[in-house]
Amino acid sequence: MKPIISLILPIFLALSLYAENREIILFGVKRSAAVGPKSLEEAFTLAGYKVEGNRDMNGPFKKQFGQSDFVVYNLMTVYYPEATKALVSRHEEAGVFAPFSVVIYQRKGDDTLYAGVLSAFAKARIMGLPYDNEVLADLERRNVEAILKGMPGAKRVHLDYTPRPMKKEPLTRFEIESDPEEAEDLKEEVEMVIEDGLKPIGFVMANFLDYNYFLKEAGIDTYLFYDTYSLCKLKVIYTVSKLRPEAGVFAPCTMAIYQKKGEEKMKMVYPNVYNWMATLALDDPQALAELEKAQADIVELLKKTAE
Template structure:
């Protein structure tokens, strides 16, 4: 009987990790509140990642909405010091997850801290690529969590919902051969940033990805420029967090802006909100409304700057 029980337990554990969910979910006992986002940031930095953003959302939630159900709600972004350069050199779209995100949250009255991060398969599905580098980055992240939090319970999210929408929204702007690249970049960024505030978007972090790709000017990059903006709209993450806090793995949204040296165009794009709806199974009507409005608003900004 003991063997049967053990076999059943092993089967259930294996089955939970063989689900087709798009999110790695970790649950860590944190009754004494000793585990903090700063500890997780340090662990990631020491484990081969580079943390770009560690944003505590409790203050903004309380300031704008007067209340929150969480005592911890942090958005963290990071990239792999070992593999990101190679990945973005090969696939321009990979910048949509450079940096990638991790949601860190713990509800009031709860003893468990939760971590949420996209699987490599989910990233590949969204980007439309299959490459072992995605698995290598995933392995780095999982190794950091398992090393520093060995008692963490690891599961995968529920199976994702099907969607017929494009998972990365992109727009292009043609560039004349005789245009100065620095002027093109400066004007494009100026127009893009001017469009954020009227629609309520904020930029908690900005990254010159070409500095990573050129190793600070030591090697050539296939891009004239490559920038990424971490974009956030507070009503979106606040409303979604009420029912699907694990969707915080998508926040803030990384917007990529690049021009390849062998192309006469600037490309701008971001992982569409349909990923939130699909991967995190966001079905609450208020949350869906906020997400779809954000998609529409951000598309209108990108249309304006690329026309």
């Protein structure tokens, strides 16, 4: 008799292990007046998620590039409070998914609306956690349930390409010496340098979250501060989405800036562009060049914070 798979793992996570691409969970359904970005936002909200933004990218695409390949292209940033609290309290780098992204899109000439998220497998890989992490598995189940409630009748879409091995570390990390007595002042200086430096390199701050506020409300007093910045470079998502619309599961990218109590280092961490390249199996020279430039520009900006 074969052993029964543990019920801790949701069915969709188990299925994703055998799909063509186990790092992206994507659903599609015929578009109607009742199904779209608004219905998905309502579904996530009703399921207990905090929706930090639901941005229509078509306007910016048309304004900056003169056209869009999409009828709908939204990037919705969300987090589930209990799951996020559990992850950040146990794994200091988990703030890179506080919030995380839900991509919602419909191509011109196609009557299907799609919505997708990164899988628990992908998030575990990026954060260096066990692939059967119970919190991530439960969060994936909730994500799927919310998508299906916002898109009744949607079916799982199996992507026809396989992610490639990561050639570099999935997270980019920086540390700055920080006296705990002066940490708050230093944090303000560092964040000012980052915020002032975003626009010149084509980035925007899509969301800011003082996550330590929520941790303290829950009685978790681990950090002096814990801030997250969700960053997006329009040219990157515009270029890559032409080839892989599901790339929006990575955008905006969330950077965590934090310092633990008792430590003398401020840390900055974010998922780098090599995740895009590997998960999306990208070959296109223009898309790769845009991603490499974005990575180099952010690294250079963060280096300035230590000067």
